[in-house]
Amino acid sequence: MARALYGAPENPDFIVGLDQLLNQLKFDLLNGTKPFLNLIGFGGSGKTTLAKNLCWDPQVLDKFKENIFFATFSKTPHMKIIVEKLFEHFGQPKPEFQGNEDPVYKMRNLLEQKAGESPVILVLDDVYRGSEDLVKKFNIPISNLKILATSRAKLNLESCITHRLEKLPHEDSMTLFRHYAELNDTCPQNDLANQIVKCCGGLPLILKIIGSRLHGEEAFESWQIMERGLSQHGGSIVDSDDEVLATLRKSFDVLDDKPMLKKCFMDLGLFPEDQMIPVSALFDIWTELHNLPEECYAVPYIDDLTLRNLSTLVVTRKVASEKDDYYYNNHFLKQHDILRDLAIHLSNEKPLEQRENLIIDINENNHPELWSEPKKQGISARLVSISSGEAFNSKWWSMKPDGAEVLVLNIGSNDYALPDFIKYMRELKVLVLINYSFHPSQIHSFELLGSLPNLKRIRLQRVSVPSLCKLKKLQKLSLYMCTIGPAFESCPMDISDALQGLVELNIDYCKDLVKLPADICKIGPLKKLSITNCHKFSELPKEIGNLENLEVLRLSSCSDLKQVPDSIKRLQKLGLVDISYCTSLKQLPEDFGDVCNLKTLYMKGCSRCELPDSVKNLQHLKVVICDEETAASWETFRPQLPNLTIKQPNAEINLNWLERL
Structure with a gap:
């Protein structure tokens, strides 16, 4: 076995938590028909360790014996050098190359010879995205040749099976860390080790770096210093360890x-x-x-x-x-x-006044020093993000990010007042406000937004939307998991006056929406209207036909919606309609066929919805997405709609994400 693993002669000394993925890779390697395997994971996740361990697996060694070639590609691979090493590995004389294509020609001849005699596996480690063409040169149409490429990004390879390496769970992370730190069950440092491991993010390389650094360190104070150093940086190991930062930068330098x-x-x-x-x-x-x-x-x-x-x-x-x-x-x-810590670290590398992204974390009313007194220099950030916990009391300081174009407010309280400095943000174009607590947050000082001349987009998530103010320039309003009754019912003016320039309105998972105010149908510029996953929503205004510029109407998963108004026939620009999973909808309007420019219709889960005879007039209709029973109804009209394609995709619904929002 002296030359079985060129460039990687050592077998990893200790691995943990990789058995399941190792078995999957081994199965595809030994039994699969596809020539390429791609193992992906970001820097420090253990790709190289797993690849080496695979090469030393007894079953893999038994099949491939000495025909296992391991080479590191890196960012700038040199084909000539790799081919020279391949010849050396197989005990062949060093080749002389004539021109740039000769290395590929000689390499393919060698692999055809060796793979023709017995199975061969090539492990190409650390392949950067963009090197796919070079990797493909190693592939020859012989069943005995397998290629495993490890990479940070998924490679664009045909006939390839991709496996993703995820972070280690906490228990496995502790096992790996304790190994490199040489901790036993009775060591007094175990409680501190638990806190340190939480900051390593389940990345084996970082666990090894930190564990090895504390190896042999018996002084309890040294462990406290390490743990305190991580805690003082908000648990960010990126800010507290130069070696870790250097490792992670490689993921960014690509x-x-x-x-x-x-x-x-x-x-x-x-x-x-x-x-x-x-x-x-x-x-x-x-x-x-x-x-x-x-x-x-x-x-x-x-x-x-x-x-x-x-x-x-x-x-x-x-x-x-x-x-x-x-x-x-x-x-x-x-x-x-x-990786998030890395993004923040990179954003914070410039002096405060020069940062493009200004990211501020506020916990328990501790506020950054920059807010406590006026600054001589202004803040030039184009993006400002402020995260405040449940204890934050909405007291704002003297910061004035006058040039910011994007403001992201991440909140966690039941009551929240918009910061007073918003009224100075004359360049603000986008406001994103997300509440991460369980109950909708009551928003105060919403009227401050009315003074902003360039605000085009607002996204609100899990908040009780207050009474709307006049937002002349607003083009897109997205309400997600919000309580929206106060906004529509208590607006002191016509909604069409408050949102006179609105082009897109998205209402999603808003459980208190029962009917859409008729005033919305006076908003002339409106092109996209989406009301989705609002299960109490039962009524579209009959004036919907007044939205003469409407191009997209989505009403999916509104289970109480019983009818679509007849006036929809007047929407001559409407090109897409989605009524999927509107299970109470018994029929489409009699004159639905007058929506003459309709091109796409989603009707998945609408098996009880009857089609009027007028749908035969939808000559521009290209695609209907529906289930089997509805597809049979549309087949009746296929002779009159020769350009129609009927699709029956399987729906995939995953509700586990709700726990994480």
Whole structure:
């Protein structure tokens, strides 16, 4: 076995918590038909350790014997050097290359020869996204050849099985830490060790670094200093340990050629740890902050952050298989706590007055020093995030972030007054206010928003929305898990006057909504109206036909909705309608076929809804998404609708996320 593992001769000395994933990888390696395996996880998660352990597994060794080649790719792989090592590993003379393509040609000949004789596995460690073409050069159409690539981001490879390495649970983290710190059950440092491990975020490399640093340290005071150092930084090991920071920076440095994606990664730090980040809120921020023409231009950044393993996408409810007009109200991002700490650390590297992202945490009425007295220099941040706990008493200091374009308020109290300095934020374009406590928060001083000339987007989550004030420039209002009765019932003016420029209105999971005020139907610019998951909602105003610019109408999962007004036939620009899971809806309006520009109709879970004969006039209708029984009803009209496609996707509903919101 002297040359069985080129470049990685050592077998990992101690691993924990990887058995299940090891068995999955081993099964795919020994029994699977696909040539590529991709093991992904961000820096320090244990990818290399698991890959090495796989190579030393007795069953793997028994099949591949000495035909196991392990090479580190890194950020700038050199094909010639890798091929030279491959020849050396197999005991072949060092090749002479003629031109840039010759290394690939000679390598493929060698692999064809060796894999033709017995099974071969190539382990390509630490492959950076963008190196897929180079990885593909190692693949030859021989069943005896397997390739395992480890990477921080998911690789774009055909015929590939992807496995994701998650963080270690606390019990396994303790076991690993105690091993490197050489703690036994009777050591007095065990309680401190428990606190230290919580700050390591389940990352094996960080547990090893900190555990090894405390190895042999018998002085109780040294352990206290380590624990205190982490606690003083809010539990952020990134701020307290240079070696850990250097390790994590590698996950960020891969974005050097994508400055916009770097900013998007750092923006995830605007939201509290261990909380779901609404993708639609990120769309609001990025669309306005980066001058994107439409929200759809923000989608690639979500995909890229997920593919690069810098965040995890959670879809809470999926009704259709394809993206619905870039509707992402059911999409959230989750980020590892340590990656969030890294985003905040990077945001805080510049002096306070020069930071683009100003992130402030307030707990138990402790406020940052910068608020206690006026500053000589202003604050130039474009994004401001303020997180306040339940004990915060809404007393605000003298900070005036006059140039901020985005304000994110993360709150945890039953009563909350908007900060007085909002009235000075003349450049503010986006306000995101999220309450993370169980009960809706009562919001005060909402009228301050009426003085802001550039405020275009507001997203409120789990709050009792107060009486609306005049918001002339507001284009998008999103109300999520809110109590909205006071806003609609106590408004001192017509809602159409308060929201005269509104283009998009989203109302989701608002349980007290019974009917939509008729005044909303006077808002001329309104193009998108979404009322979803509002189970008491039973009535659309008959004036809905006055919304002559309406293009999208979503009413999904409104189980008490019994009818759609006949006036919908006047909506000549309406291109998408979603009535999925409106289980009380017995029929569509008789003249529904007059919605002449309708292109997409979602009817999943509407098996009791009868179709009027007029639907045969929907000549522009391209797609109907529905269940089997409704599909049979639409088949009757297929001769009159030759361009119609009927889809029957399986719904995927996951309600576990509600516990984390």
